[in-house]
Amino acid sequence: MIRRAVGVLGELLVTAGVLTLLFLVWQLHWTDLTSARAQAATVADLQQEWAAAPAAPAAPAPAASAPAQPAVPDVDQTPPAGDAFAIVYVPRFGADYAVPVVEGTGTEELKGGIGHYAGTAMPGEAGNLALAGHRVTYGKPFHLIADLQPGDAVVVATADRWYTYRVRSHRVVTPKQVEVIAPVPGRPGAEPTEAWLTMTACHPVHSARERYVVHALLESVQDRTAGPPASLAAVG
Template sequence: MRGREVLRRATGVVGELLVTAGVLTLLFVAWQLWWTDLSSGRAQAATVASLEERWTTGDAPAPAQPAQPEPDPAPDLVVAPPAGEAFAVLYVPRFGADYAVPVVEGTGTEELKDGVGHYEETAMPGVVGNFALAGHRVTYGKPFHLVADLQEGDAVIVGTATQWFTYRVRSWDVVRPQQVSVIAPVPDRPGEEPTQAWLTMTACHPMHSARERYVVHALLESVRDRSAGDPPALAAG
């Protein structure tokens, strides 16, 4: 009887410890999700404000020289900046009138904490090819949280130091992570020579999972000098 009592008490203690550990784990996960969203969201907003202030005052780097065919007028950025550097701002009216996140070079863990990441070796904004981006749907500011809400014809706008690029959503898909053809110069047509300027957005799918990728393709509609004011799609939003 005494042995059974000891075993019962030990089992009860272990059970309580497991419940406590489970509760603490859930609290930690919830705190981590909330904190990374808060801290990264604030940092990204500060980066956007800094870029816009620098561009407004004219304190911006000189445009790189063209190195490949581009739409007319020529984009101001055709050479990628160093990894981790913010070089553009992404605006998506469908995500809200105040939506604006920095675009940084690279798609590593650290880069995606700072905003939307630009896939290295894909085209720059407005350049013929595929300007491909990755972003989180949860955590770290979750810039692509609403990516699945985009509809055909929605505007996706990229602002740089001297220009605005307005793209329009054309298609979307769910693919396996290994299907890298979605960021090919001509989306889903690896090896084909590009003649148009595309923008591709990628994010993990479904929510809270990395099992698949949600992909949106948008086609360049117009290029506008920043000195001419906000593009109509952004002003309307």
């Protein structure tokens, strides 16, 4: 009787182990594959939609010196949750890196790409364009966030403009340190006069104990009709 009970227990443990392994494969690999395909399709749809739309008035030429002055954002209304409204390009992550930005940072929104923290600045606007992304699962758009270096470009494309931000710093914080996405990063209550971009992701990899945070400052604004900015050049 005891032998039979031990045998049954062993079989149950093996079955549980197999199911756990299958879940991990699904979580780490299958969700990456399906989300990456869906995100690529969203990028293609946005690019096609923007190409077919009438050209908007050109943005004012930025000053030669950096950082650029904040622009009047061409995304002038908060999109509905889950809607894609921009594309992020990061040359450091590879020449083919292009991920949609969707409104919201909930579980469902982050399956669709990089999430925009509700209430934070829009691309080019004075304040802090705060973004969140997975480092693993669901396309893992911020998997290489720790590889970013000062001076690296983070380019945000919208229907009418290209916004080039340059990485200034990074830090690791606890999830409670929400001041990193304040209008002036790290200074809650301060009045913004510059346009920042903040990228956040769980840290370390496979853990949600902390957050890896990258801050970048707006360098230039370019009308989309002028073609892609030079900042999209591959990183050597």
